[in-house]
Amino acid sequence: GLLLGAATLKNTLLEKDAGDSVEDELELSAVRHRPEGLEQLEAQTRFSRKELQILYRGFKNECPSGVVNEETFKDIYSQFFPQGDASTYAHFLFNAFDTDHNGSVSFEDFVMGLSILLRGTIQEKLNWAFNLYDINKDGYITKEEMLDIMKAIYDMMGKCTYPVLKEETPRQHVEVFFQKMDKNKDGVVTIDEFIDCCQNDENIMRSMHLFENVL
Secondary structure (H helix, E strand, C coil): HHHHHHHHHHHHHHCCCCCCCHHHHHHHCCCCCCCCHHHHHHHCCCCHHHHHHHHHHHHHHHCCCEEEEEHHHEEEEEECCCCCCCCCHHHHHHHHHCCCCCCEEEEHHHHHHHHHHCCCCHHHHHHHHHHHCCCCCCCCHHHHHHHHHHHHHHHHHHHHCCCCCCCHHHHHHHHHHHHHHCCCCCEEEECCCCCCCEEEEHHHHHHCCCCCCCC
């Protein structure tokens, strides 16, 4: 569930103090990993200046260094999904947020991703989802990649959600999705095939847990 992730991360941050002050403005300009000017982020995302300030404050509380590493992502997800094992999903999600693949997610990376997941167009969300499923970032989704993500989602949701889940269920789902998506039967799904199929088949979006509140 993509959105599950987004809501989870956003709520973690927004539980923090939402007061507004000059000190924060000063800190914004002095922090070690200083975010680009708020004006720039405001222009690049669908968040208001006020929202960005609140998000930044929460981000800074969680991650005083100004960047999030993969362990932090795993910690956040394990708190929200105590009934399952969220570590694999958190790993894949982290890699989708870490757009420059340097092993850490800056405030900018985080806010850009969150903006798409919470307020993006369907097209933008599907682009983002494709990137999540394309684990090795080569521009194609293979059946194995899709299976890895689906298994990670099932593991995270845990036994309570899917009490009678058989080992082979994720694989069966993936077989069905893949057959529908891989229009030219070349064994990989391109971004056009992915978007086209998801836009024309609500059931696929639902059953891939794309935008249920998983983020």
